[in-house]
Amino acid sequence: MNNERIKIKKTEILSDNWYVLNKVTYDYLNKKGNWETHVREAYDRGNGATILLYNKERSTVILTNQFRLPTYVNGNETGMMIEACAGLLDKDNAEDCIKKETAEETGYRISKVRKIFEAYMSPGSVTEIVHFFVAEYDNTMKVSEGGGLKDEQENIEVLELDFEAAFNMIESGTIKDGKTMMLLQYAKIHQLLSD
Numbered sequence: 104m105n106n107e108r109i110k111i112k113k114t115e116i117l118s119d120n121w122y123v124l125n126k127v128t129y130d131y132l133n134k135k136g137n138w139e140t141h142v143r144e145a146y147d148r149g150n151g152a153t154i155l156l157y158n159k160e161r162s163t164v165i166l167t168n169q170f171r172l173p174t175y176v177n178g179n180e181t182g183m184m185i186e187a188c189a190g191l192l193d194k195d196n197a198e199d200c201i202k203k204e205t206a207e208e209t210g211y212r213i214s215k216v217r218k219i220f221e222a223y224m225s226p227g228s229v230t231e232i233v234h235f236f237v238a239e240y241d242n243t244m245k246v247s248e249g250g251g252l253k254d255e256q257e258n259i260e261v262l263e264l265d266f267e268a269a270f271n272m273i274e275s276g277t278i279k280d281g282k283t284m285m286l287l288q289y290a291k292i293h294q295l296l297s298d
Contacts, residue, residue, distance in 0.1 A: 108132040112140070122148035147230045152201040153189035154236040155286035155295075156211060157266065162296050164269050165209050165240060166283065168260040169251075179279075185262065185272065186280040189233070197221075197234035205238075208259050210249030213238045219289060224281055233282060237295060266296045 110130040118124040125145050130138045156165035168185050175182030190204035198216055206212050216238040224233050251257025270287050272278040278287070290296060 117144065122146060144228065145230055146228055149191045149193070150197075150232045150234070151189055151191050152197045152204065152234040152236065153187045153282045153286065154201045154205055154216060154238060155187050155283075155290060156205065156209065156213070156238055156240040157290060157295055158240055159296050160241075162266050163263050164266050164287070164290070164296075165211065166262045166264060166269060166278075167208055167249075168262055169258060174279075184280050185278050185283065187283040187286050189282060192234075198236070201234070201236050206246065206249075208249050208251050208257070209261050210247040211240050211244045212246045213240060213244055215239075222285070235282070235286060235289070237286070237290070266290065 108131060111127060112130060113128040115126045116123060117126050123146070125147065126142065127145055128140065128142050131141050132138055157163070165188070166185050167188055168183055170182045171179070171184045172182060174184055188201075188205050188208045190200055190208070192200045195203065197218070201216060202213060216236045219235050219237055221232050221234045223229075224231060249259065249261045251259040266287075269278070270291055273284050273287060278284060
């Protein structure tokens with residue numbers, strides 16, 4: 104870290120239960136040249152990767168549907184979210200991680216992925232960078248039913264959807280997951296499913 108306008112004074116761990124929540128006190132040099140003391144919380148859950156699987160011939164995409172507690176406690180009546188396959192990197196690099204997660208969650212074993220960009224998804228409070236990928240799939244790559252790992256209690260439903268129907272779920276509000284919206288919009292802008 105080499106920003107001369109920032110001086111970290113103290114970092115305190117508030118929680119280290121599921122992931123790590125830190126309280127950070129730092130000095131910030133503002134535009135007027137004055138130092139201000141700020142106190143913020145930063146949630147460190149590691150970095151992640153996500154992927155949009157698409158089939159050009161059939162004009163379909165693979166998404167998942169699963170219960171997400173944070174959305175449930177914030178007004179999502181069922182807590183269910185339609186999302187692109189994703190996972191935390193743990194000790195893997197982003198490409199290895201997304202290939203492993205794809206097999207676990209969707210049941211498709213893919214060998215070629217293409218990284219399209221990376222993004223901070225909630226930079227005001229979460230340290231995570233998400234690496235975004237796309238990959239083509241077909242039925243020969245199906246090795247299992249997917250659904251996630253039983254010991255992680257994921258209970259993931261695998262959805263194969265017409266691309267235009269999935270894309271329209273953004274406007275209808277059926278898809279509210281940011282990473283999924285970004286991937287579907289990327290596919291539309293770059294015409295991934297067009298000849």
